[in-house]
Amino acid sequence: VQLQASGGGLVQAGGSLRLSCAVSGITFSRYNMGWFRQGPGNEREFVAGIARNGDSTNYADSVKGRFAISRDNAKNTVYLQMNSLKPEDTAVYYCAASTIAAVSTTSRFYRYWGQGTQVTVSS
Secondary structure, three states, rough: OOOEOOOOEEOOOOOEEEEEEEOOOOOOHHHEEEEOOOOOOOOOOOEEEOOOOOEEEOOOOOOOOOOEEEEEEEEEEEEEOOOOOOOHHEEEEEEEEEOOOOOOOOHHHOOOEEEEEEEEEEE
């Protein structure tokens, strides 16, 4: 199983980035997908999640209205569009796959994890 996250980089505050996570080795459409992040000195935290068929999403309060998660089951890929970025969004962003019924905000319910992509937002 591989989850390959990409799209991170350095951006100024107020800018945008689009993260992608290409998944292989599992039946992608059977998994809810999530994005988590871990900033310097912080614990890993939930950012956004999306249901198997894309009809339900969930966001952390800190990113609501700025970030949007989506998926393309034909391409086995999940995306995270990040707009109006702030310095506090600086973190390593991880994608993850979960088999539980609900779109969970809890990392322990996610079975497979990608390697992470660094997002740095300068002020």
